[in-house]
Amino acid sequence: MTQSQNSSTAPTGPRAAPPVASAPDRGPAGPDARILEAAMRRALDLAAQGPAHGPNPRVGCVLLDAAGRTVAEGFHRGAGTPHAEAAALAAARAGGVDPRGTTAVVTLEPCAHHGRTGPCADALIEAGVAAVHVAVEDPNPVATGGAGRLRAAGIPVATGLLAAAGEELLRPWLRAVRTGRPYVTLKLATSLDGRVAAADGTSRWITGAAARAHAHAVRAQVDAIAVGTGTVAVDDPALTARTVDGSLFEHQPLRVVVGHRTVPDGARLRGPGGPLLHLATHDLDAALRELGGREVRHLLVEGGPALATALLAADAVDELHAYVAPVLLGAGSPAVNDLGVTTIGEAARFTTHDVTRLGDDMLLVARRTDPAGARPGTAGRLGGHTEEEI
Structure with missing residues (x-):
C-alpha cells in the first residue's frame, strides 16, 4: 500500500516553507519534504544515465544522512552490474561513510529477488538504513515485494515521491512489464x-x-x-x-x-x-x-x-x-x-x-491516450494484407 501523501511534518525556523504537494508522508523524523524532492530529482537524473535498452529498468539512488546531506549515490549501469541501491551503499562505504541510519531515496521500489545480484531490499536492511522513499512501485511480478520486505524489517517505506517523473523515465519499461x-x-x-x-x-x-x-x-x-x-x-x-x-x-x-x-x-x-x-x-x-x-x-x-x-x-x-x-x-x-x-x-x-x-x-x-477500460496490449492479425504486400 502507498503511504499517505496528504500529511507532512511542518518545518520550523527561518528556513520554513510550505510542504511540497508531490512529496509523500516521510513517516519518522528525517529530511524534510524539500530535501527529499531534491534528492529524488537527483536520483532520476542518475537513473537517466543508465542504458535505455535492455530488460532491466533504469534506477537511481541517493543516500541522505539525518541532516539531509547527500552522502552517496548510485545508478544501475546495465544487466549484470550492481543495482542502484547496492552501488550507492558501496559508494558510501568506499567514501568512509557508514550507511546505517541514512535515508535511501530510490526511483523504483527496491527489488526482492535473486538474479545476477542479490535483492536490493536485503542490502538496504543489512546496511541499517532508517527509511526508504520510492517514486514508482515495481510492477514486475518477479522483482516486486521489496517494500513489504523492508517494512517487515521495521524500515518505513513511502512511495509516490515524484511518481509522475518516475513513470515518465520508465515509460517503455513499465508498459512492457505491465502488458507482457x-x-x-x-x-x-x-x-x-x-x-x-x-x-x-x-x-x-x-x-x-x-x-x-x-x-x-x-x-x-x-x-x-x-x-x-x-x-x-x-x-x-x-x-x-x-x-x-x-x-x-x-x-x-x-x-x-x-x-x-x-x-x-x-x-x-x-x-x-x-x-x-x-x-x-x-x-x-x-x-x-x-x-x-x-x-x-x-x-x-x-x-x-x-x-x-x-x-x-x-x-x-x-x-x-x-x-x-x-x-x-x-x-x-x-x-x-x-x-x-x-x-x-x-x-x-x-x-x-x-x-x-x-x-x-x-x-x-x-x-496514445488509453481510453478508460481499454485492454492493454490489444493487437490483431495483419488482416487485409496479402503475403506479397507485407
Missing part, C-alpha cells in the same frame, strides 16, 4: 503530403542528415527494430544503429522481420549489426507476445506501410515519431494505408508530446 509485450514506437519519415516514396519508388532521402542522425540515435536506445518482409524485399535495409561518421553504435538492437516470406541469404540484414529474428507470422499479437517473452521492452517499427497500418488498426502503437520534411511529392506511396476510417470521429488520435526542429525537418512525437 513491448512498448511500440512507430517511426514515419514523410513528405509534407504524407508520402514515404515518390511515384517511381525512390525514397532516399526525403528527410535530411539531422533527422536521419536522430533516428539512428533512437535505434541505439531501443531493444529491437521491426519491418515487414515487403520492406526487406523492396529496400533491403540493414537496420543498424550508426553514428554520424557511419560506424556502428556499441549497442545494436535485435533486427525483427515480420511476415511469411523468407529473408534472402544475401540480405543486408544478415550482415553486421544486431541479431536477426524472423517471425514468420501475420498474427501481431503473437509476434508482440513473442518479443515480450524475449524481454524486448521497447520495439521501434520502421515500416513499411502494411506493417504500420496493421499496427495502427490493431491499436498496438504506443508512440509515433513522425519526421516530416518540407517536401511535396503529390504522388507515391503513403505512410499509412486504409485504416477503415469512414468518418472523422473514427480517426486514430494521439496526443502531442514534443515537437523538435531537426535541420529543415520537424520531428513530432505523439503518444
